Amino acid sequence: MSVTQAAADDTPPPLLEARAITKRFPGVLALSEVSIMVRQGEIHALVGENGAGKSTLMKILSGVYAADSGEIIFKGQPTHFANTRQAQKAGIATIYQELNQVPQLSVTENIFLGSEIARGIALDWPAMHQQARALLARLHLDIDPRMPLHQLGVGHQQMVEVAKALHQRADLIIMDEPTSALATREIDYLFTIARQLRASGVSVIYISHHLDEIFGLCDRVTVLRDGRHIATSPVAELKIDRLIRLIVGRDLSEQLPKEQIERGREILRVEELNRGKTLRDISFSIHAGEVLGIAGLVGAGRTELARAIFGADPIDSGRIFVDGRQVSIRSPRDAIRHGIALLTEDRKQQGLFLQLPLRENITMAVLERLTPGPVTDRRKEIALTQHFIDRMAIKAPSQRQLVMNLSGGTQQKVVLGKWMATEPRVLIFDEPTRGIDVGAKVEIYKMINQLARQGIAIIMVSSELLEILGMSDRILVMWNGQVGGVLNRAEATEEKIMAYATGSDHQATPDNVSEGPPL
Amino acid sequence: MSEISSVEKRSRRSLGSLTSSFLRNTGPLWVFLVMFITLWILSPSFRTPTSILLIGLEAATIGIVAAGQTFVILTGGIDLSVEAMVSFSGVVAAILIAGTSIAGGQIAHGIPAWQAIVVALAAGTLIGVIQGGLITGLRMNPLIVTLGFRSMLLGISLVWTRGAGINIQKDRFLDVMTGFINVAGSKVPMPFLLALLIYGLAWFVLNQTKLGRYTYAIGGNETAARLSGIDVDRVKITIYGISGLLAAIGGVLVMGRLQSGAYQNGTNMTLISVAAVVIGGTALSGGIGGVWGTLIGVLIIRIVDAGLVYLSVPSNAKEIVIGAIIVIAVALDVWRRGEIPWLRLRRRAPEG
Numbered sequence: 001m002s003v004t005q006a007a008a009d010d011t012p013p014p015l016l017e018a019r020a021i022t023k024r025f026p027g028v029l030a031l032s033e034v035s036i037m038v039r040q041g042e043i044h045a046l047v048g049e050n051g052a053g054k055s056t057l058m059k060i061l062s063g064v065y066a067a068d069s070g071e072i073i074f075k076g077q078p079t080h081f082a083n084t085r086q087a088q089k090a091g092i093a094t095i096y097q098e099l100n101q102v103p104q105l106s107v108t109e110n111i112f113l114g115s116e117i118a119r120g121i122a123l124d125w126p127a128m129h130q131q132a133r134a135l136l137a138r139l140h141l142d143i144d145p146r147m148p149l150h151q152l153g154v155g156h157q158q159m160v161e162v163a164k165a166l167h168q169r170a171d172l173i174i175m176d177e178p179t180s181a182l183a184t185r186e187i188d189y190l191f192t193i194a195r196q197l198r199a200s201g202v203s204v205i206y207i208s209h210h211l212d213e214i215f216g217l218c219d220r221v222t223v224l225r226d227g228r229h230i231a232t233s234p235v236a237e238l239k240i241d242r243l244i245r246l247i248v249g250r251d252l253s254e255q256l257p258k259e260q261i262e263r264g265r266e267i268l269r270v271e272e273l274n275r276g277k278t279l280r281d282i283s284f285s286i287h288a289g290e291v292l293g294i295a296g297l298v299g300a301g302r303t304e305l306a307r308a309i310f311g312a313d314p315i316d317s318g319r320i321f322v323d324g325r326q327v328s329i330r331s332p333r334d335a336i337r338h339g340i341a342l343l344t345e346d347r348k349q350q351g352l353f354l355q356l357p358l359r360e361n362i363t364m365a366v367l368e369r370l371t372p373g374p375v376t377d378r379r380k381e382i383a384l385t386q387h388f389i390d391r392m393a394i395k396a397p398s399q400r401q402l403v404m405n406l407s408g409g410t411q412q413k414v415v416l417g418k419w420m421a422t423e424p425r426v427l428i429f430d431e432p433t434r435g436i437d438v439g440a441k442v443e444i445y446k447m448i449n450q451l452a453r454q455g456i457a458i459i460m461v462s463s464e465l466l467e468i469l470g471m472s473d474r475i476l477v478m479w480n481g482q483v484g485g486v487l488n489r490a491e492a493t494e495e496k497i498m499a500y501a502t503g504s505d506h507q508a509t510p511d512n513v514s515e516g517p518p519l
Numbered sequence: 520m521s522e523i524s525s526v527e528k529r530s531r532r533s534l535g536s537l538t539s540s541f542l543r544n545t546g547p548l549w550v551f552l553v554m555f556i557t558l559w560i561l562s563p564s565f566r567t568p569t570s571i572l573l574i575g576l577e578a579a580t581i582g583i584v585a586a587g588q589t590f591v592i593l594t595g596g597i598d599l600s601v602e603a604m605v606s607f608s609g610v611v612a613a614i615l616i617a618g619t620s621i622a623g624g625q626i627a628h629g630i631p632a633w634q635a636i637v638v639a640l641a642a643g644t645l646i647g648v649i650q651g652g653l654i655t656g657l658r659m660n661p662l663i664v665t666l667g668f669r670s671m672l673l674g675i676s677l678v679w680t681r682g683a684g685i686n687i688q689k690d691r692f693l694d695v696m697t698g699f700i701n702v703a704g705s706k707v708p709m710p711f712l713l714a715l716l717i718y719g720l721a722w723f724v725l726n727q728t729k730l731g732r733y734t735y736a737i738g739g740n741e742t743a744a745r746l747s748g749i750d751v752d753r754v755k756i757t758i759y760g761i762s763g764l765l766a767a768i769g770g771v772l773v774m775g776r777l778q779s780g781a782y783q784n785g786t787n788m789t790l791i792s793v794a795a796v797v798i799g800g801t802a803l804s805g806g807i808g809g810v811w812g813t814l815i816g817v818l819i820i821r822i823v824d825a826g827l828v829y830l831s832v833p834s835n836a837k838e839i840v841i842g843a844i845i846v847i848a849v850a851l852d853v854w855r856r857g858e859i860p861w862l863r864l865r866r867r868a869p870e871g
Contacts, residue, residue: 312746333748342746350746353739355806364736365747367729375727418747 012040014073015203016061016092016172021070023056030056033070034229036222038172043194043204045214045235047247048224054207057224058174061205062094063087075171085114093165094174101157103150108132110149111164135163139193154299155186162193173197174205179213180298180463184502191217209464211240212498225249244466258471259449264288266324267457268340268426270309273318278304280481282318286426288455291448293462293472296501300478302461303345306428309459310342311335322425336365339425343415345434345461351415354404358396359385361403361414366421388417409443416447427451428459433467445471465494479503547799547815554822562829570829572699572708574821576776579710580605580769582817584785585792586714586721587765589813590758592796593725595738595805596661598759600650601766601792603672604643605785608770610676612639613685613780616693632693632775640767646672647763651756669789676782684781687774697775710772714814717765721810734758738805787841791820794845797852820844 016038023031031053038044048054059065061072063081072079074090081087084094101110108128117124117131132145141159149157158178165173175194179187194204194217206218214221215235223230223246231246269285278301286292296302307313309320311329319326322338329335335342344350353361362385363370370381385399392413396406403414419427432448433441448471452458462468468475475492477484477500485500558565584601591598615635619627629635650668654661689697696713699706725731733754736744745751769788774780795816801808823844827837 310746331748331750332746333750336748344746349740350742353736353743353806355739356735360732360735364732364744364749367732371729376729376732422748 012042014038015040015075017073018057018061019071019073021057021060021067021072023053023060023065024068029227031060031067031227034224034227035070036229036232038203038205039220040171040203041198041201042219043198043206043217045218045221046205046207046224047209047211047214047221047243048230049247052224052247053227054224055176056227058094058176058205058207061087062092062174088168088170091169091171092174093168093170093172094176095158095161095165095178096176101149101161104148106146106148107136107143107152107160108145110160111135111145111167113164115168131167132163135166136160138166139163139196153186155182155189158182158186158190159193162197170202172203172205174207176207177209178206179208179210183297187213211243214243215240223247258445259453261289261449261452261473263290263473264455267322268309269321269324271319271321273305273308273320274316275304275308275313276316278481279308279315282483284476284483284486286457286459288425288457289452290473291452291458291460291471293460293468293475294478295462295465295468295475295497296478296484298463300484300501301481302478303430304481305478306342306430306459306461309335310340310428312342336422336424339423340428341365341419341422341424341426342428343419343430343432345431347412347415348408351418352403352411355402357400357402358389358394358406358414359399362388362417362421365418384421388421391420392417412444424456426457426459428461430461431463432460433462433464465497468492468497469494477501547812547819551815551819551822554819554826558822558826558829562826565825565829568705570825572706574818574825575711576708577824578814578817578821579708579714580772580776581788581791581795581821582714582814583710583717583772584766584769584788585795585813585817586717586810587762588792589721589796589799589801589808589810590725590734591661591762592793592801592803593734593738593805593808594755594758595741596654596755596758597665597793597803598647598650598762598766599662599665599789600646600668600672601762601769602785602788602790603669603676604646604763604766605770605773605788606676606780606782607646607672608639608643608767609774609784610679610685610780610782611642612636612771613687613774614679615639616687616690617685629687632690636693636771639771640764643767643770644760644764647766648756648760650763651759654759655752655755673782676780680781682782684779684783686779689775689778693775697772710776713768713772717768718810718814725810730754730757735806738802738807740806790845791817791841794841794848795820798844798848803849803852816848 014037017035018037019035020033021031021035022029022033034053034057036044036046036057046054046057056065060067063084063086066080066082072081074092079090081090081092087094102113105113108125111132112128117127129145136143136145136159139159139162141156141163143152143156143160149160152160162173178190182190191213194206197204198219206214208214215238218235220232220234221238221243222232223243225247226249230249264287266285266287271283273279273282282305284292294302294305304313308315308318309329311331311334314330320329321327322340327334327338329338329340332342348354353364359381363381366384367376370377370384382399388394389396389399394413394417395410403411406414429448432444445467448458448460460468460471469492472492473489475487475489475497477487477497479485479501480503484503485496487496487500564570584605588598588601612632612635615638616629616632618629646668650661650664653659653664687693696709699708700712701707702712725734733744733749733751736747736749737751737754741751766785766788770784773784777784796808796813797803797816798819799808799812799814799816801812820841823840824837827840828834832840
């Protein structure tokens, strides 16, 4: 396809136009008359906060959901996709954040999944392998297509997805947060491929939280906020702070109400923590009232660190001190006894008992304390639950209300209430604001401030740099299972964090030379 | 977008949860009453005290076994060894009571029934604990572990009885435990009272103690339970121990009534106990349900069983009806949780 070259001076024709797309889920307007136009052979960035409606829009374009109203025009034809297969057939391929692949199957099998070549009832393996090899060669990939997918690195797995999209002759490839799991080198490679696709006339919708990627790769950008279309603009005409304001809709300081809290004495100290290859020689300490942000790329070991401190995963070696006394933490039970609490990233899946009432959820981690004899002290339990309902401002008709019938925001508070009931000294938040909307985020930030003011030491694992920069007193950046570097609030910048997180700062230090970049 | 998904769930569930909780809480009881009354009207021979007594007696032993099964299923597990345990504990008790004789010569004398029963119950508990230990310690699938133990226990029962069954003489203790007593002028089978006592205790444990709370927590969300500091393994081991103990009690009662310890004593009890638990509204996936529902479930199965007899359905066809009831009960279990996609009871929540 040499359409772009031929019409080099003109604006390329639109490949996809979505007009006034509205999508309503019960109780929430996810998209309100959103329009987007993607030209042939352009890389079009789609940005917005969590809950802005990016994913919903993408799912409508790829046939997962049907829009309530609005129209989609693809290649000049009004289109309506009843399912993902129809969208794929029309030429829209989606590469999801969490890869939709079967790791046990070979590269070829993954590329041809659902569109296998057969001769009679038998699969034509030679033909498929050969086509797969050709597709991979187009991406300059030197991979044996017979290799099981799981033997490839995450970056290469993603390339296999791209190869699959090419195989389906996609004219539009939607990439949903493609770099979230990639190392720097792999990101560069992905960019090269994306530019190649653009040159051959394929369009890309590129969803990302990383604004530097938008500026480095994309031609135009569309900003969504709270389910509305805010702006579409050529990237070259935008500055980063202008883009941030468009995305957030308010000043950063307003969104991150960080309070200055006096630092108390040291509460937790971790020395030379090791766990296989995921955690290596990690040492740090945290004081009362302090918020320690833990930054790093996906796979750097942030969640693993949180789980190891909490005793959810066993450690190979290392010492943990609480209040200066060495403690042995072999299970969450030990951690809770020593005043450590962990709010997991997936609070619903790992923190709640949806089928149980509010009260049982709040008291689950402290039931021992409420059960002096064989029988649980009902009166004490009710009083304790009420205390945390009041303190967390939990909105529920009664303590007997099943947690599954509470709203998402209230469920968050229930999990936090459960951990506050254990009277923690150290609270670990793993991705405290993932998947919640802006308003609820600010609530969480205020809650974190309030907890810090009460003298609780807070460890905040987060992928969002703005959040890390805005909320932390100190920032520990993880890289490849190690401490990449520690930054004070005053000296921390996005660039410094990224430098530590990608290990580019490390190449010079002698003890890390042999490590090589992560894959 | 967790807000969206929960809002959607809330609106969808308000009606669904009302009907489902109504079903769960009272449905089985209505089914039982309707069946009971229907049979009462249709069959004159059913309207005798004896037949009612018989249903109570039959329900008692399987009921005790099903109470244990309820605990296990509430944690999200399953115990397929219960029928073998019923046979095994009966055989153990019978051997100890009857003594051992080889070629007509007595080589060991019997011991008093109560002592034999204590040994049988202890053995049942211990074997349950061992199963729980394997399931938690080696992260083995409960289905396979308990299926394996089912086979082993049946095998041992078969070997020890040489396939025949060991007959015993009842002593006073066994007589009282398996006989009838007068309650307010009417004869009530002792096993039925025992079963009620056990159900009361089981309810107490499930609702008033840590163990019970943890049982629901593990069945509802094992990961969250672990992360909440619950010693999940210990709770599960205890639960399998309880199931072993209750199955052993059931086994001793069957043996006492039949005055024989044989490897067939527990036949079909696993299937019936699981069916009773599910009919009673306990979710096979765990975390939801309770022990009173199971009792109703047992009574329903017994009523159906009796009904087939009183309505002169050939006994060979019994298995078909019982099997159908089980399949329907499991279908109900899935339906209650709204997980049948084509019925569109609950659309999948949007993500991201």
